[in-house]
Amino acid sequence: MATTNRTALITGASAGIGSAFAHHLASEGYNLLLVARRAAKLKALADELTQHHGIRCDVFCADLNNSTAPAEIFSFVEKNRIEVDVLINSAGLSGKDAFAHTPWPTLAAEIQLMMTSLTELCHRALPGMQARGWGRIINVSSIAAFAPPGASLLYTGIKSYVLNISQALDMELKPQGIHVTALCPGFTHSEFHDAMGTRDQANKLPGILWQEADAVVREGWRAAMKGKPVCVPGVVNKIIAASVRPLPIALQYQIGNRMNPFKQE
Ligand SMILES: NC(=O)c1ccc[n+]([C@@H]2O[C@H](COP(=O)([O-])OP(=O)(O)OC[C@H]3O[C@@H](n4cnc5c(N)ncnc54)[C@H](OP(=O)(O)O)[C@@H]3O)[C@@H](O)[C@H]2O)c1
Structure with missing residues (x-):
């Protein structure tokens, strides 16, 4: 049976880190609203979690590349009288081609998915959290936000935005009992590289x-519950993040440039 009366909205719940968050929070008695594009995967996960944990688990299929998706998700939330106490923005992917060779609609979709939709979902979740005086938001960034600038890939810039906006929101909202955590994983077994x-x-x-x-999720959830604004999970990732940040910006650029897979001599 559900052991909390709290509900978590999880994007990217059909695979990888989002799915692991769904398992973890269900095991702690949270009710869930699962969001992604693949209906069959979401439905199968919802059935499994409902059966094993006795929680309420709703699903909503949405393509977060569409600018209307966050509003549609929250109109489902209101219609079904769901109170979103926890928001986990995990939906994401990365292109692999050089910026100049990637069609603009592909780049625009990455920005919509991981920046605009993520930010709008934070904004739409806030009034309910403020009214109840409690909330947790986890925005999945990446260790790429700490790494040297990634050649050509939009992804590094997007994940740096997620890291920065999460810290800014945490500073604004923590006096109201709402904490925002940027979770910055390194390489994680999931469908991401497929x-x-x-x-x-x-x-x-x-x-x-x-x-x-699930190791990323356990550490990220602990950090969010403690109100930490940034979580880099795993010892190796912590060492990488801590060693790049203090370097002079020019040296970070040189390192990024040496690692540039698109370099033209
Ligand atoms: N895995 C890594 O090595 C790694 C490292 C650092 C950071 N991250 C970040 O971790 C987050 C989760 O990635 P993951 O590793 O769990 O990858 P994953 O296994 O590929 O899962 C990605 C999730 O995002 C959803 N998604 C993708 N595009 C979507 C869209 N347009 N609308 C709605 N949902 C969408 C996918 O569901 P559908 O396909 O069903 O829509 C899926 O549930 C991402 O933000 C990623 O950038 C991953």
């Missing part, structure tokens, strides 16, 4: 760089 088309390259990376999604 969607990106880089599975072969990813498989060549040393095992020490990888984490399981």
Whole structure:
């Protein structure tokens, strides 16, 4: 049976880190609203979690590339009298081609999904959290936000935005009992590299760089409950993040440039 009266809205719940959050929060008795595009995956997960944990689990299929999706999700929330106490913005992906060679609609969709929809969902979740005096928001950023600037990829810039906006919102909202955490994972086992088309390259990376999604989620959830604005999960990721940040900006640029997969000599 549900052991809290609280509900978590999770985007990107059909796979990877979002799905692991759904399992973890269901095991703690949270009711859930699961969002992603693949209806069958969401429905199967909702059935499993309802059966195992006795929680209420709603699903809403939405393509967060569409600018109308956040409003549609919250009109479902209002119609079904759901109180969103926890918002987890996990939906995301990365293109793998150079900026200049990527069609604008593809880049615009990445910005809509991981910046505009994410930010609008935060904004729409706030009035209810403010009225109840309690809320937690986890925005899934990436260790890419700490890494040297990633050549050509929009992804690094987007995840830096997610890190910065999450800290800014946390500063504004914590006096009202609402904490916002930027969760910044490194390489995590999920469908991410299949969607990106880089599975072969990813498989060549040393095992020490990888984490399981449920380990990322456990550490991220602990940080959110403690009201920490930033969580870099795993020892290796913490070392990487801590060693890049203090370097002079020019040196960070040089490192990023040396690692540039699109470099033209
Ligand atoms: N895995 C890693 O190595 C890694 C590292 C750092 C950060 N991250 C970040 O972690 C987050 C979760 O990624 P993951 O590793 O869990 O990847 P994943 O297994 O591929 O899951 C991505 C989720 O996002 C959803 N999604 C993608 N596009 C969507 C759209 N247009 N509308 C709605 N939902 C959409 C997918 O569902 P549908 O396809 O059903 O829509 C899926 O549920 C992402 O923000 C990613 O940038 C991942």
